[in-house]
Amino acid sequence: MEFSSKLLENAVDEVSRLPGIGKRTALRLVLHLLRNPKEQTKELGNALLSLREGIKFCKNCHNISDNEVCEICANPRREERLVCVVEDIRDVLAIENTGQFHGHYHVLGGKISPLDGIGPSQLNIETLIEKVKNNKVSELIFALGSTIEGDTTNFYIYRQIQDYRIITTTIARGISVGDELEYTDEITLGRSLVNRIPFDGAIKIK
Amino acid sequence: MEFSSKLLENAVDEVSRLPGIGKRTALRLVLHLLRNPKEQTKELGNALLSLREGIKFCKNCHNISDNEVCEICANPRREERLVCVVEDIRDVLAIENTGQFHGHYHVLGGKISPLDGIGPSQLNIETLIEKVKNNKVSELIFALGSTIEGDTTNFYIYRQIQDYRIITTTIARGISVGDELEYTDEITLGRSLVNRIPFDGAIKIK
Numbered sequence: 001m002e003f004s005s006k007l008l009e010n011a012v013d014e015v016s017r018l019p020g021i022g023k024r025t026a027l028r029l030v031l032h033l034l035r036n037p038k039e040q041t042k043e044l045g046n047a048l049l050s051l052r053e054g055i056k057f058c059k060n061c062h063n064i065s066d067n068e069v070c071e072i073c074a075n076p077r078r079e080e081r082l083v084c085v086v087e088d089i090r091d092v093l094a095i096e097n098t099g100q101f102h103g104h105y106h107v108l109g110g111k112i113s114p115l116d117g118i119g120p121s122q123l124n125i126e127t128l129i130e131k132v133k134n135n136k137v138s139e140l141i142f143a144l145g146s147t148i149e150g151d152t153t154n155f156y157i158y159r160q161i162q163d164y165r166i167i168t169t170t171i172a173r174g175i176s177v178g179d180e181l182e183y184t185d186e187i188t189l190g191r192s193l194v195n196r197i198p199f200d201g202a203i204k205i206k
Numbered sequence: 207m208e209f210s211s212k213l214l215e216n217a218v219d220e221v222s223r224l225p226g227i228g229k230r231t232a233l234r235l236v237l238h239l240l241r242n243p244k245e246q247t248k249e250l251g252n253a254l255l256s257l258r259e260g261i262k263f264c265k266n267c268h269n270i271s272d273n274e275v276c277e278i279c280a281n282p283r284r285e286e287r288l289v290c291v292v293e294d295i296r297d298v299l300a301i302e303n304t305g306q307f308h309g310h311y312h313v314l315g316g317k318i319s320p321l322d323g324i325g326p327s328q329l330n331i332e333t334l335i336e337k338v339k340n341n342k343v344s345e346l347i348f349a350l351g352s353t354i355e356g357d358t359t360n361f362y363i364y365r366q367i368q369d370y371r372i373i374t375t376t377i378a379r380g381i382s383v384g385d386e387l388e389y390t391d392e393i394t395l396g397r398s399l400v401n402r403i404p405f406d407g408a409i410k411i412k
Contacts, residue, residue, distance in 0.1 A: 002302060004264075004295075005272045011257040014250040018235050027296060029224050033254065034261060034270070041258040044220040045251040048239065051217040052247040055240060058210075064240070066211045089210075090233060096208060 062107040062124045064089050072096075072105060079103045081138040085128065085157065087111055087150075091143060103141075106131070111149035112156055120156055132161045139167040146173055172197075268313040268330045270295050278302075278311060285309045287344040291334065291363065293317055293356075297349060309347075312337070317355040318362055326362055338367045345373040352379055378403075 003009040008030065016026035033041045057063065058070035065071070072078060072092075082103030086092055087110060095101050108123045131137050140161070144150035158168060174192035175184050184192075209215040214236065222232035239247045263269070264276035271277070278284060278298075288309030292298055293316060301307050314329045337343050346367070350356035364374060380398035381390050390398075 003270075003299070004276045004278060005261065005270045007253075007257045007260050007272055008270050011253040014253040017246065017250070019238050020231075020234075025226075027299075028226075030254075030257065031295065032225050033258065038258050040223065041254050044223070045255040047213075047217040047220040048236075048247050049251045051213045051236065052239065052244050054213050055211065064209075064211045064214050066213055070210045072210060089237065093209070093233075 061105045062109060062127070063092055063105055077102075081136065082141070083128075083131065083137050083139070084141040084143050085154075086143050087145065095143065103139075108144075108153065111144060111147070112153045113149045123153075125157060128157065129160050132164050132166060137166050139169060142168065142170040267311045268315060268333070269298055269311055283308075287342065288347070289334075289337065289343050289345070290347040290349050291360075292349050293351065301349065309345075314350075314359065317350060317353070318359045319355045329359075331363060334363065335366050338370050338372060343372050345375060348374065348376040 003012070011030045012023060012026045015021060015029055016023050018026075021029075033044070054066070056065050056067065058065040058068070058073055060069055060073040063070040063072065067074075073080075079102055083106050084095065084101060084103055085106050085108060086095070087108055089107060092105050092107065095105075106124070106128050108125065108128075110118050110123050112118060112120055112123065132140070140157075142154045142157075144153055154170065161168070172195070173188065174195070175181065175188065181189065209218070217236045218229060218232045221227060221235055222229050224232075227235070239250070260272070262271050262273065264271040264274070264279055266275055266279040269276040269278065273280075279286075285308055289312050290301065290307060290309055291312050291314060292301070293314055295313060298311050298313065301311075312330070312334050314331065314334075316324050316329050318324060318326055318329065338346070346363075348360045348363075350359055360376065367374070378401070379394065380401070381387065381394065387395065
């Protein structure tokens with residue numbers, strides 16, 4: 001695309017560097033900003049800049065935070081020794097939305113993935129091992145995505161903490177609530193049979 | 207979604223005000239920026255802000271421009287009296303990409319759409335009529351989208367210039383190059399029969 005304006009070209013180029021946004025979408029977004037009051041663009045630009053300048057990561061769990069320690073870790077009503085290991089902050093939000101978890105998190109910042117050049121040293125694994133060694137964890141819940149990278153990461157962490165007396169669990173894999181058996185992929189269905197749970201007649205989902 | 211950070215929440219809110227971007231996508235984009243070097247966010251923010259501050263609209267054709275008069279209008283090799291009426295700058299880019307048009311444009315900035323509260327006075331129609339009245343146009347090509355709003359806008363403009371001795375044309379509607387007849391919608395196919403053109407044996411698309 002050839003633009004009649006260098007300013008426009010520059011803005012479209014920058015927006016299209018975002019993941020999943022091509023030149024056409026970028027142009028649509030930029031033209032939208034141009035049609036709207038200047039204030040909207042200013043607020044957008046300033047929100048991004050001040051986020052990037054001001055953001056901190058909780059020194060305890062590596063969650064995104066405005067302070068040294070995030071709101072979850074600072075909350076005295078949450079169980080400190082129950083730690084849920086997640087990949088990134090989106091998983092924290094997803095679990096928080098369920099309202100079913102009242103422990104702490106540990107955000108790894110990714111999964112071990114040799115193909116993408118991500119090794120254990122680039123993730124927040126060392127601080128997690130330290131927590132376990134210093135007897136600050138009673139139960140560790142692995143809540144990484146069910147992929148090869150997720151399993152590798154789980155196993156890597158598990159190997160280093162297996163000698164400490166803590167409970168390690170992983171979130172249940174199985175058929176989604178409301179799903180039909182016939183449309184479930186065979187690996188999930190197979191796992192849900194192997195890992196079947198006692199039936200107690202009560203509805204478990206609150 | 208409840209965020210652990212006001213800065214993050216603010217950034218996600220601002221990004222999700224863009225069209226077609228929901229909260230989840232906005233969060234993905236913002237987290238992407240956080241994972242990347244600060245410079246990328248700065249460049250993005252500054253590109254948007256300087257676009258919004260510095261952008262001009264060509265005083266002749268209302269195209270986006272860095273100067274008073276856009277590159278197309280300033281180009282002496284383009285035919286000034288052949289004017290193509292388009293809705294917005296994306297249409298200018300699309301037509302420029304074909305390399306088949308060497309006249310000037312007139313960017314209306316939208317289409318007449320009473321349902322969306324857009325009347326003729328909000329569009330750059332008056333300056334177009336002035337051009338015609340001042341004998342600056344020999345042919346006017348209507349190149350608006352083939353919708354009720356497009357047709358209404360064409361007709362509104364046509365009524366005001368029909369007494370002046372200029373040629374008015376509209377871009378051809380018909381079956382796309384490479385399309386099969388059986389998959390073409392009936393209105394397009396019908397129009398392409400009514401507006402059939404002489405067959406001269408030569409391939410028209412360069």
